[in-house]
Amino acid sequence: MSGATETGATETGVTETGVQALPVDNRRHVIKALVAAAWTYGGRAAGLGWTVALTFHLGIGAYGQYAMAFALGAIIAAPLDNPFAVRAIREAEDAFAAERLTRILLGLGFMVVGALCLAAPYLVWFALIVAGGEIAFNAVKSRALRDGHPDRVMRFDTTRQVVSIALAVGYLQFAPSADLETASFCYLAPYVVIGLYAATFVPRHRPGVPGSARLIAILSGEHLANALYMQGDILLLGAVTDADVAGYFAIASTVGWAAGQVGMSLAGTYHEQLRAAGGAVAAGPPVKHVVIMAAATSALVMAAGFALLATPYSSELAWALVVISLFVGLRVMNNVLTTVLYVQRRDIVRSAAAAALVPVKLGLVGALAVFGAVGAAIASVVTDAILFAIYVRSVRPEGLVTREEETA
Numbered sequence: 001m002s003g004a005t006e007t008g009a010t011e012t013g014v015t016e017t018g019v020q021a022l023p024v025d026n027r028r029h030v031i032k033a034l035v036a037a038a039w040t041y042g043g044r045a046a047g048l049g050w051t052v053a054l055t056f057h058l059g060i061g062a063y064g065q066y067a068m069a070f071a072l073g074a075i076i077a078a079p080l081d082n083p084f085a086v087r088a089i090r091e092a093e094d095a096f097a098a099e100r101l102t103r104i105l106l107g108l109g110f111m112v113v114g115a116l117c118l119a120a121p122y123l124v125w126f127a128l129i130v131a132g133g134e135i136a137f138n139a140v141k142s143r144a145l146r147d148g149h150p151d152r153v154m155r156f157d158t159t160r161q162v163v164s165i166a167l168a169v170g171y172l173q174f175a176p177s178a179d180l181e182t183a184s185f186c187y188l189a190p191y192v193v194i195g196l197y198a199a200t201f202v203p204r205h206r207p208g209v210p211g212s213a214r215l216i217a218i219l220s221g222e223h224l225a226n227a228l229y230m231q232g233d234i235l236l237l238g239a240v241t242d243a244d245v246a247g248y249f250a251i252a253s254t255v256g257w258a259a260g261q262v263g264m265s266l267a268g269t270y271h272e273q274l275r276a277a278g279g280a281v282a283a284g285p286p287v288k289h290v291v292i293m294a295a296a297t298s299a300l301v302m303a304a305g306f307a308l309l310a311t312p313y314s315s316e317l318a319w320a321l322v323v324i325s326l327f328v329g330l331r332v333m334n335n336v337l338t339t340v341l342y343v344q345r346r347d348i349v350r351s352a353a354a355a356a357l358v359p360v361k362l363g364l365v366g367a368l369a370v371f372g373a374v375g376a377a378i379a380s381v382v383t384d385a386i387l388f389a390i391y392v393r394s395v396r397p398e399g400l401v402t403r404e405e406e407t408a
Contacts, residue, residue: 098208260331
C-alpha cells in the first residue's frame with residue numbers, strides 16, 4: 001500500500017529499486033476495483049439466491065453438504081493452482097504462456113477423474129470436478145488478471161456463477177422430485193463448456209513447470225494452508241456440530257470472503273506498476289484508498305447483519321454476519337498486502353504465516369464451537385488480525401528482497 005499522491009492526477013517516478021514506475025491514475029484504479037467489486041457482489045447475490053433456493057427445496061442440511069463438498073474442492077485446487085497463480089502476476093511472458101498450458105491440463109485432468117468417480121460419495125466427485133473446473137477457469141482468466149483487469153476477471157467469474165445457478169435453480173423449481181446430486185450436475189455444467197474452451201489453448205504452446213521444485217513446494221504449501229484457513233473451518237464446524245450450523249457459517253463466511261475480495265481487486269489493478277517497480281510499495285494502492293474501502297465494506301456487511309436481526313430468519317446467521325464484518329475490513333487490507341508480497345517474492349513469509357495460523361484458527365473454531373456459527377466467525381476475526389500484524393511487519397517498502405533476506 002503506497003503513500004502516493006491521493007488525487008486522480010497521473011504521476012511517474014523512479015522507485016528505490018531504480019526501476020522507472022509506470023504512470024498511475026489512482027481514480028482509474030479505484031473505478032476498475034469498484035467495477036470488479038460490483039461484479040463480485042452481483043455474483044454473490046446470485047449465490048445467496050442459490051443458497052435460499054437450495055435450502056428451501058432440500059433443507060439447510062443439503063446446503064451444508066454442498067458447502068462442505070465445495071470447501072473440499074477448494075482445498076484440493078488451491079495448493080495445486082497457487083504456483084501458477086502467483087507466477088502469472090510476476091514472471092515473463094514466455095514463462096506465463098507455458099505455465100498456463102500446464103495449468104489447463106491439470107484442471108482438465110481433475111475434471112476427468114471426478115467424472116470417473118461418480119459412483120463414489122457426493123463429497124468426493126463433486127469436490128474433484130469443482131477443483132478441476134476452477135483450475136481450468138483460472139487459467140483462462142489469468143491473462144486478464146496478469147494485465148491488471150480484475151473487472152474482466154470478475155465479470156467472467158460472475159457470468160459462470162449466474163449460469164450455473166440458473167441451471168440448478170431451474171431444475172429445483174420444475175423437477176417433481178428434486179435431489180442434491182442432480183442439482184449439482186446442473187451447477188457443474190458450465191465448467192464443461194469452460195473445459196472445452198480451455199482445451200483450445202493446448203496446441204499453442206509447450207507446457208512449462210511453475211518454477212523450481214523448492215518454489216513449487218513453498219507456493220503449494222502456502223495455498224494448502226490458505227485453503228485450510230479459508231475452508232477448513234466449515235468442515236471442522238460441520239464435523240463437531242452438524243450440517244445446519246455448518247450451513248449458517250458457510251453463508252456468513254462466503255459473504256465475508258466475497259466482500260474482502262474488493263481488496264484483491266484494487267491491488268490487481270496495480271499489477272503492471274508493481275511488477276515494473278519490483279514490488280515497491282509506492283507503486284501500489286494508496287493507503288487512504290485501502291482504508292476507506294476496508295471501512296466501507298465492513299460497514300455494509302455489519303448493516304446487513306443487523307438488518308437480518310429484525311427479520312424472523314436465523315439470529316445465529318445474523319450475529320455471525322455482524323461479527324464477520326470485522327473480518328471483512330481486515331481481509332480487504334490483507335488482500336492488498338498479499339498482492340504486494342507476491343510481487344516482492346516474499347513467498348516464504350506468506351507460506352510460513354499461513355501454516356502457522358491454520359492450527360490457531362482451527363483450534364479457536366473447535367474451542368468456540370459451542371457458540372456455533374458465531375464462534376467460528378470470532379475465530380476468523382482473531383486470526384486475520386494476527387495475519388495483518390505479520391504482513392505489516394513483513395512488507396518491504398523498497399520492493400524486491402534478496403534470497404538471503406527472504407530466507408531469514
